Amino acid sequence: MQSVAVVATESQLGRSENATAITRPSLMKELARRGVRMTAQRRLLVGIIQDSPRHLDAATLLELAKQRDPGIDRATVYRTIALLKERGLIDELDLMHIEGEKHYYEAKTNRDHGHMACFRCGAIMEYASSSFERLKQEIAKQSGFHIRVVRLEVGGFCKRCGKAAS
Amino acid sequence: MQSVAVVATESQLGRSENATAITRPSLMKELARRGVRMTAQRRLLVGIIQDSPRHLDAATLLELAKQRDPGIDRATVYRTIALLKERGLIDELDLMHIEGEKHYYEAKTNRDHGHMACFRCGAIMEYASSSFERLKQEIAKQSGFHIRVVRLEVGGFCKRCGKAAS
DNA sequence: ATATGTGCAAATCTTTTGCAAATTC
């Protein structure tokens, strides 16, 4: 196993050891490049998503947005999420539904990565590695599938909580 | 890339070529072994899940169950799904939300596998391979995470529909 | 006999939609 991996907790994003760090290219620039009409609301929401150290669900995003624009509406949040998802600028996660049926969002990163969610303490870790990249290539090659989005989610127990698990 | 993979469409489950086929051990036996109280409703629902060639969502499962027991209730379906999920006897999938926000369920298989969902024709394919197994081991080893469940979902375009995609 | 599971109906939670007014280019 000579593969190099990046493991990061939510608060350590980008400050990882071994390999290429996981980074999040500017959503704003990407939207501009594509000539997407920008409103005050979109700028606000996109900014929050871009800067958030945590993965946000729609309700939390709305909450945070309201702190700066109390008038902003749920519908706008959902419509903006839909816009970003359609354009492939954000990824959607369930984080193993560790807390309700929400969906979580994060700005698309420079490299695909999986998420590990600890059932006990709720910690979320990201995992990127060359093995993951190879698996994707293998899938594409062997099945002739043209991959657009990949979601890898792992549920279990983190190192610290792992005493109890298998 | 010397890895051997199993690729199967929904209707071909288990009839795959290269490697160890994907099989679904008996849920009923597993429940008996664990001393789970069995009711007529549970037997019915578990039987349907076990035998279904497709991945079922709660509404469809209810629909199918009603054909044999018109009195069966939604709540029972959800409670049974919760039971099976808690015990780790079924896996939950989103299939890239290719059709609404439903969750889909399938009896736990002998080997973990990912799902590819075609955005155009809606085909669902399963993918198991030794690379996938290796990736899991690598994740566990490098991060000290104790894996309980893994979900790999891929969205894109299948071979036939792939003309349009990247 | 007792604990457990079920059906029913209402509640909850998340996401979507129609429409008139506001905003962007």
Next chain:
DNA sequence: GAATTTGCAAAAGATTTGCACATAT
């Protein structure tokens, strides 16, 4: 100024819950 986006309010879709009755062991 024309096309697009927003807020509002209501609707829709998925899942959960309290409770009285039924069932499994």
